[in-house]
Amino acid sequence: MNEFPRWKYALVVVALLFGFLYALPNLYPKEPAVQISANRGFTVDVALKEKAQGILETKKIAFKSVELDGERLLVRLASTEVQGTAAAVLREELGEGYTAALNLASTVPHWLTAIYAHSMPLGLDLQGGVHFLMEVDQKAVLEKQETQYSEEIAQVARDKKIPGVSVSRTPQGIVAVARSAADRDRLAVEVGKIAPELQISNGNSTDSAFSLNVKISEAKLREISRDTIRQNVGTLRNRISSLGEPVIAQQGDSRIVVELPGVQDTALAKTLLGATATLEWHAVDPASMTLAPEVARGTAAAPADARLLLHRNSGQPYLLKKKTIVTGDDLINATSMPDPTSGTPAVSMKLNAKGGQRMLDFTMGNVGKPMAVVYTERIPEVKMVDGKEVRTSRTKEEIISVATIQGVFGPQFQTTGLESMKEASELALLLKAGSLAAPVDIVEERVIGPSLGADNIGKGVFAVILAVILVVVFVAIYYKLFGLIADVGLLLNLVLLVAILSIFGATLTLPGIAGIVLTLGMAIDANVLICERIREELRNGSTPMAAISRGYDKAWATILDANVTHLIAAFGLMAFGSGPIKGFAITLAIGIVTSMFTSVMVTHVLVGLVFGGRRVKTLSV
Amino acid sequence: MELFKSESNVDFMAWRKPSLIISAILCVLAVAIVFVRGLDYGLDFEGGAMIEVHYKEPAEIADIRSSLDAAGFAGAVVQSLGSPVDYAIRIKPHHEGGEAAETAGTSEAKATTNKIAAEVLTALTKSRSDVTIKRSEFVGASVGEELREQGLVAVLFVILGIMAYLWMRFEWRFAVAAVASEIHDTLITVGIFALTGREFDLPALAAVLSVVGYSINDKVVVFDRVREIFRASRKGEPYEILNRSINSTMSRTIMTGLTTSLAVGTLYFVGGPALENFGLIMLIGIFVGTLSSVFFANPILLWLGVSKQDLMPRTKEDPELAARP
Numbered sequence: 001m002n003e004f005p006r007w008k009y010a011l012v013v014v015a016l017l018f019g020f021l022y023a024l025p026n027l028y029p030k031e032p033a034v035q036i037s038a039n040r041g042f043t044v045d046v047a048l049k050e051k052a053q054g055i056l057e058t059k060k061i062a063f064k065s066v067e068l069d070g071e072r073l074l075v076r077l078a079s080t081e082v083q084g085t086a087a088a089v090l091r092e093e094l095g096e097g098y099t100a101a102l103n104l105a106s107t108v109p110h111w112l113t114a115i116y117a118h119s120m121p122l123g124l125d126l127q128g129g130v131h132f133l134m135e136v137d138q139k140a141v142l143e144k145q146e147t148q149y150s151e152e153i154a155q156v157a158r159d160k161k162i163p164g165v166s167v168s169r170t171p172q173g174i175v176a177v178a179r180s181a182a183d184r185d186r187l188a189v190e191v192g193k194i195a196p197e198l199q200i201s202n203g204n205s206t207d208s209a210f211s212l213n214v215k216i217s218e219a220k221l222r223e224i225s226r227d228t229i230r231q232n233v234g235t236l237r238n239r240i241s242s243l244g245e246p247v248i249a250q251q252g253d254s255r256i257v258v259e260l261p262g263v264q265d266t267a268l269a270k271t272l273l274g275a276t277a278t279l280e281w282h283a284v285d286p287a288s289m290t291l292a293p294e295v296a297r298g299t300a301a302a303p304a305d306a307r308l309l310l311h312r313n314s315g316q317p318y319l320l321k322k323k324t325i326v327t328g329d330d331l332i333n334a335t336s337m338p339d340p341t342s343g344t345p346a347v348s349m350k351l352n353a354k355g356g357q358r359m360l361d362f363t364m365g366n367v368g369k370p371m372a373v374v375y376t377e378r379i380p381e382v383k384m385v386d387g388k389e390v391r392t393s394r395t396k397e398e399i400i401s402v403a404t405i406q407g408v409f410g411p412q413f414q415t416t417g418l419e420s421m422k423e424a425s426e427l428a429l430l431l432k433a434g435s436l437a438a439p440v441d442i443v444e445e446r447v448i449g450p451s452l453g454a455d456n457i458g459k460g461v462f463a464v465i466l467a468v469i470l471v472v473v474f475v476a477i478y479y480k481l482f483g484l485i486a487d488v489g490l491l492l493n494l495v496l497l498v499a500i501l502s503i504f505g506a507t508l509t510l511p512g513i514a515g516i517v518l519t520l521g522m523a524i525d526a527n528v529l530i531c532e533r534i535r536e537e538l539r540n541g542s543t544p545m546a547a548i549s550r551g552y553d554k555a556w557a558t559i560l561d562a563n564v565t566h567l568i569a570a571f572g573l574m575a576f577g578s579g580p581i582k583g584f585a586i587t588l589a590i591g592i593v594t595s596m597f598t599s600v601m602v603t604h605v606l607v608g609l610v611f612g613g614r615r616v617k618t619l620s621v
Numbered sequence: 622m623e624l625f626k627s628e629s630n631v632d633f634m635a636w637r638k639p640s641l642i643i644s645a646i647l648c649v650l651a652v653a654i655v656f657v658r659g660l661d662y663g664l665d666f667e668g669g670a671m672i673e674v675h676y677k678e679p680a681e682i683a684d685i686r687s688s689l690d691a692a693g694f695a696g697a698v699v700q701s702l703g704s705p706v707d708y709a710i711r712i713k714p715h716h717e718g719g720e721a722a723e724t725a726g727t728s729e730a731k732a733t734t735n736k737i738a739a740e741v742l743t744a745l746t747k748s749r750s751d752v753t754i755k756r757s758e759f760v761g762a763s764v765g766e767e768l769r770e771q772g773l774v775a776v777l778f779v780i781l782g783i784m785a786y787l788w789m790r791f792e793w794r795f796a797v798a799a800v801a802s803e804i805h806d807t808l809i810t811v812g813i814f815a816l817t818g819r820e821f822d823l824p825a826l827a828a829v830l831s832v833v834g835y836s837i838n839d840k841v842v843v844f845d846r847v848r849e850i851f852r853a854s855r856k857g858e859p860y861e862i863l864n865r866s867i868n869s870t871m872s873r874t875i876m877t878g879l880t881t882s883l884a885v886g887t888l889y890f891v892g893g894p895a896l897e898n899f900g901l902i903m904l905i906g907i908f909v910g911t912l913s914s915v916f917f918a919n920p921i922l923l924w925l926g927v928s929k930q931d932l933m934p935r936t937k938e939d940p941e942l943a944a945r946p
Contacts, residue, residue, distance in 0.1 A: 084703050125895070128700065233761075250761035251671060257760060448709065449701030452895050453686055459893030467887035471880050478624075478876070511824035514888055514899045518831055521884035525838065525877045532873045539627060558845040561790055562838045565783050565799075569834050572779035581772065584827045588834065 003612050004605060012605050015597065016492060022499035025108040025119040030127075031064070032083040033105035034090060036073040042097035044073050055093045061086050076105055080447060101270055102130055102447050120502050121261055123245055123509030125452045129261040132273060133444035134236075136254050141228050141438045143169075145216060149195065150174050151323055153214065154305075156190050174214040175203060184210040225254070231329050231437035232256060236273060245507045245583055256440065259448060261507050270442065278436060279328030283362070284370040284402065285319035292317040309374060312398040313423075320372055320399070325362045327437075330355025332411075334431035336424035339416050345424035347401075348414040349431065356411025363408045373401040373431070401427060452510065460510045467517050468494070475524060479531045481620035485606045486527035486599065493523050493591075493598040500590050506583060515584050519591030525562070526599035529555040534621050544619045545611065552604055559600060567592050624879070625872040633867045634860055637920035644917045648805055651812025658815050663822030664698065668761040669713035670737040677751035679705035684748060692744030696820060711760065712737055713820075730759035764823065780804075783837060791848060792932060794925040799840045802918040806836040810906045817901070824899040832906030835881065839874065839914045846870050847922065848932050857929030863919045878911045 036052065038044045045068075052073060053066050063086065064076040075090070077083050083102055091100040104127075108119055121127075150167045153176050157165035164179040165187060176191075178184040188200045191212075197220040203211035216224075229250050236258060237248050247259040258273060285291070285306040294300035295308045296317035302308055306319045332350045339346040351359060377396045403415045418424045450457065472490065476483040497516060506512070534551030542550060570592060573585035674685075682699055685708060689697045698711040714733045738757035745752045780800050787796040810832050814825070846866040851857055882904060889900025 081704070131702070247763040249668060249763045252758035255758070257671075446703040446707075448703070449682070451698050451700050451711075453683065453699070455683070456893045456895050459891065460895045463888050463890075463892035463896055466891060467884040470883050470887055474880060474883055510895045511827050511899060514824065514892075514896050515827060515831070517884050517888065518881070518903065521881040522835060522838065522877075524880045525842075525873075528873050528876045528880070529842065532870075532876070535627070536869070554849075557849075558842055561845055562841040565786055565837050565841050566834050568782040568786055569779045569830075569837060572782055573775050573830060575775070575778065581775075581826070581830070584830065588831070 003608050008601070008605060012602055015496065015602075019492065019496040019499040021112075021115070022117045022502055023495050025106075025112050025117045026498060026502060028107045028109075028119060030104040030106055030119070032077045032080045033103045034075040034077065034083060034087045034100055035103040035105075036075070036090060036094065036098050036100050037071060039097055039099060044068065044071055044098075048094075048098075049073055052090060052094070055090060056086065059089050061089060074103070074105055083447065099270055102445070116503070118502060118505065120498075120506055120508040123507045123512065124247060124259055124261045124448075124450070125509050125511075126450055126457060127261065128447065128449040128451070129259055131444075131446045131448040132258040132260075132270075132442050133251065134256045134258065134273065134440045135443045136225075136229055136232060136256065137439045137441065138225055138254050141225060142216075142221070144438070145221075145224055146174055148324070149198065149214065149216065152195065153187075153191055155323075156194060157187060160186070160190050162187050162190075172213065173216070176212045176214060177209045178212065179208060179210070181205070181210050184212055188212055228437045229254065229256065232440060235329070235436050236440075240273065245509065255443075270445075273440075273442060278376045278439060279331065279431060280374045280376070281325040281327075281359075282320040282323070282372050282374055283325065283366065284372050285321055286369070288319040288370075292319045295319060309372075309397055309399050311402065312375065312400050318372060318399055318402060320374065325371070326351060326355040326358050328431075329437035330358075331431060334428045336421065336428040338421070339414065342416065344416055345418040345421045346414045346416045347418065347424050347428045347431065348412070351411040353411065359413070360408065360410040363405050367405050367407060370402055370404050372399045372403075374398070375400040400431075457510070460513070464513050464517050468520060471521055471524060475527070479527075479621055481610070482527075482531050482534070482607070485603050485610070486524065486531070488606060489527065489598040489603040490520055490523060492602055493594050494520060496594040496598065497587075497591050500594065501587065504586065504590075506586060509583075512583060512587060515587045516591070519588060519595065523591065523595030523599055526555070526559045526595060527603060529558055530600070530603070531621055534619065538619065538621070544616045547619065548607060548611070552600070556600060559596065563592050563596055623872065624875050627872065629871070630864070630868050631871075632864055633915055634864050634920065634923060636916065637923065640916035641920050641924070644805055644913065647812075648808050651808040651815075654812045654815045655808075658818075660811070660815050660821040661818060663820040663825075664696070664711055664713045665764045665823045666762050666821070667713060668759065668763070669711055670734040670757060671760040672710045672712070672734075672738050672741050672757045673702065673755040674708050674710060674741075674745065675753050675755045676706045676708075676749065680708070680749060680752075682708065685710070685745065688744050688748050689741070692740065692747075694741070694744070707755070710741060712741070734759045779833070787841075787844075791844060792927070794922055794927050794931070795844050795848075797925060798918050798921040799837060799844065801921055802840055802913045803833060803836055805917055806906065806910045806913050807833055809909050810902060813905050813909075814902055819898060819901070822898060824896065825902055828899045828902035828906070831903060832910065835903075835907060836910035836913070839877070839910050840918045842873065843867060843870050843914050843919065844922075847919075847927070851927075851929050851932045854929070859923055859927050863923055863927075867915050867919060874911055874914060878907055882907050 036044065036048070038048075049066055049068055052075060056063050056066075056075070061082055062078055063082075064078055066073065066075050068074075075086060077086055087100050087102050091098075094100065104121075106113070106119060108117070146169050150169055153174065154165065154167045156162075157167075157176075157178075162178060162183050165176055165183070167174060167176045169175075176184075176187060178187055184202070184205075188202075191198065191214065192200055197217055199215040199217050201213050201215075203213040205211060233248055233250055233256055236256065237246075240246050240248075240258070240260065245261060247257075249257055251257040285303060287303070288306075291300060291302075292308060295302045296310075302319055305322050307322060308317055309320055310317055330351045332352055334347055334349045336345065336347050338344065375398050377398075401415055415427070418427065452460075472487045475486055475490075479486065494516070497519065501508075530551055533555045534547050537547035537550050538544070567589060570585050570589035573581055574589060682701055685699050686697070689699070689710070689712075694712050696713055700709045700711075701707070702709050714737060734757050738754055742752070742754055780803070783803070784796040784800050787799050807829065811829060814821070819825075843866055846869060847863060850862050850866055850869075854862060885900045885903035885907070887900070888896040889904055892900055
């Protein structure tokens with residue numbers, strides 16, 4: 001009754017082999033490296049490898065190896081001290097076409113990586129990582145706000161039928177010019193009604209031009225800048241949450257600090273972080289088809305409320321309304337996929353509530369008319385002026401998509417009519433990259449050490465090992481042979497848990513390790529339940545073999561209920577929690593599942609092997 | 622070896638009235654403590670001053686830590702910044718009473734940061750005079766506000782999910798009793814932790830969530846026995862059956878409590894500052910959770926009027942039992 005079919009033994013053996021194999025990479029430490037990847041229009045090849053090698057040799061920087069790894073070049077170094085200098089030298093010598101980023105390279109042997117066995121990256125607390133400091137462009141935020149207010153003031157003038165009002169932005173703020181003093185006063189009152197946060201005062205006036213100076217109040221400006229940074233922090237968090245357990249926080253009044261634990265691909269992180277584009281949806285001017293080419297040639301003037309932009313791919317000119325429907329910071333997500341009805345490539349987009357409402361309002365009156373997405377990219381430039389570094393940037397505005405509005409829609413919609421799936425996925429990527437409230441520039445990149453001191457890490461690791469040993473010894477003393485079997489199950493559980501976490505690419509932090517220990521402590525519960533049941537059965541007069549069989553039987557129902565409820569808790573945290581909580585919940589959930597396997601099935605099989613076929617009079621439990 | 626005599630039959634249910642009253646009082650006290658005293662949220666949740674220092678000659682990170690410790694900045698985080706002469710120091714400002722937390726970018730935050738930076742410089746120059754401050758700024762919370770909202774949604778979802786499962790597998794009374802004890806255990810654990818005045822950081826939050834998991838595990842084991850004995854008994858006298866269930870699962874309750882406490886106790890006593898909080902909260906949680914399985918969850922079950930008829934299986938065989946390995 002305690003013997004099993006062959007497949008059960010086979011399953012246990014296979015699971016254990018799998019566990020050991022995929023947990024193994026964690027025994028290989030990482031080494032400092034510099035990773036070089038190509039920007040658009042450049043390639044990483046053997047020539048680059050030789051060039052990098054040459055640069056390092058002439059600069060007398062010691063390196064372990066330079067290797068081509070797919071689309072990147074990896075320069076391995078002996079210590080973290082030379083890592084910084086090596087990266088700086090390579091960045092300077094290779095020029096604009098390449099990104100040189102600090103990295104920690106894996107030393108896992110090739111036969112393991114070939115079966116996708118990787119080690120778990122260590123968290124910021126244990127190993128440190130890469131530190132980026134990013135500056136939010138406050139000037140761009142102000143410009144955007146002023147443009148928006150200018151449009152609103154012009155709209156008020158049109159709505160309230162105040163004739164001949166012209167609105168322009170000056171370095172001192174917005175200036176609106178009306179034809180008479182009465183018109184000017186009326187405009188001031190109306191603007192004050194819709195935007196009480198604006199400071200309105202009378203400016204210079206001549207016989208026919210009465211100007212109004214409009215300024216955004218200090219308090220409002222502070223609020224706008226605070227909101228912008230908060231939004232950017234949120235967006236960046238979404239973008240890079242897939243890269244281990246990052247830390248993202250606001251620093252000072254206009255900076256954002258991002259820290260990534262020794263990530264695999266720092267260049268990817270940099271592209272994700274540094275994609276400093278913004279997006280805007282605009283209506284296409286009805287006259288665009290005929291007028292746009294003429295405006296582009298310079299033979300006609302654009303209407304006052306429209307401007308000329310070119311399409312990124314085709315170069316075709318379009319006249320777009322200046323008024324913005326929705327901006328990129330309202331975009332929650334964009335994904336490329338085939339259109340469910342026609343199967344053609346499409347990009348599905350989701351806006352937040354505010355953006356959804358605006359889109360709904362706009363599409364209600366504009367079905368059948370074209371709408372365009374404008375992509376504004378910032379290209380940072382560092383120039384030397386009088387021996388000082390001056391950071392400037394130029395902006396490039398392009399249309400990335402023009403589509404006809406097929407019906408009324410709100411927050412969820414899709415763009416079809418794209419040429420290929422590749423184009424669709426590129427558009428989705430661009431859309432996602434553009435969902436920042438304000439442009440940001442990476443102003444600093446450094447390697448940071450672990451946030452925990454070496455002695456604290458040592459204490460923590462010692463405690464974790466001691467905890468496991470104590471539990472193992474205690475269980476063995478209390479339940480004797482059955483305790484020993486439970487211990488074997490427990491250690492296999494640890495191996496399996498580490499293996500699965502490594503496959504998932506979970507980041508290992510000290511609290512995470514504590515979570516693993518706790519999972520082990522609780523996994524013993526299943527064996528306690530089984531052993532107590534066996535003892536009970538023995539007391540009730542069952543024969544040893546029957547006691548084992550019934551003990552496992554009855555305990556299983558309890559173990560199942562207890563673990564399923566526990567699993568519900570873990571799933572809840574996994575689905576709704578974010579960042580560190582999510583990581584913790586994943587560890588918990590995996591631990592529950594592996595513990596059900598090791599503490600019930602594996603120990604039962606072991607018990608079967610020990611007692612199978614023998615007649616036993618007493619049980620050591 | 623036995624920790625709890627197998628033939629014991631302690632009348633736990635006789636203490637149900639005082640124990641329920643004590644539990645209720647403790648819950649109210651815990652809520653009061655958390656609201657009045659508040660939790661001392663750590664750097665992760667509130668942010669703090671970030672000071673970058675530069676040394677002319679290479680410095681040891683351990684020396685910087687001990688200088689800061691000596692000056693009373695106990696929870697300071699010191700990290701090297703790429704080279705042995707540059708370090709980043711993070712310190713949480715101390716709040717007096719119910720003062721609101723600073724947000725990065727405000728003038729109050731700037732003032733606090735400057736004050737801390739000046740104090741740090743004095744502390745560091747005591748041992749090394751070649752130190753200068755490169756930059757000092759207030760860094761906001763690394764755990765977003767959305768975590769608090771999402772956390773609440775997550776907790777609600779967990780409660781509903783557990784209730785639904787127990788309702789299906791057992792009966793509504795069990796679902797209610799389990800969730801009530803869950804809330805009871807979490808509240809009291811957080812309340813006791815707040816009393817210690819320790820900093821509530823991310824590991825602490827993880828520990829609280831683990832307490833939830835441990836506690837539900839413990840309740841379900843006893844409930845399972847309650848159901849089993851009800852189904853097997855002829856008379857089905859609830860008072861008697863609840864007592865027998867508690868007694869017959871007692872050695873398991875103690876044993877599991879002990880092994881888990883052994884693990885987390887080690888983390889608390891020798892784990893150092895990084896694991897202390899996690900270990901402590903778990904220790905409190907296991908203690909509270911074990912007691913509430915006996916003195917809170919079961920009395921509630923009796924009070925709600927659990928009976929044999931409600932627990933008889935609708936199908937002859939339990940499908941989950943048949944599917945066991």
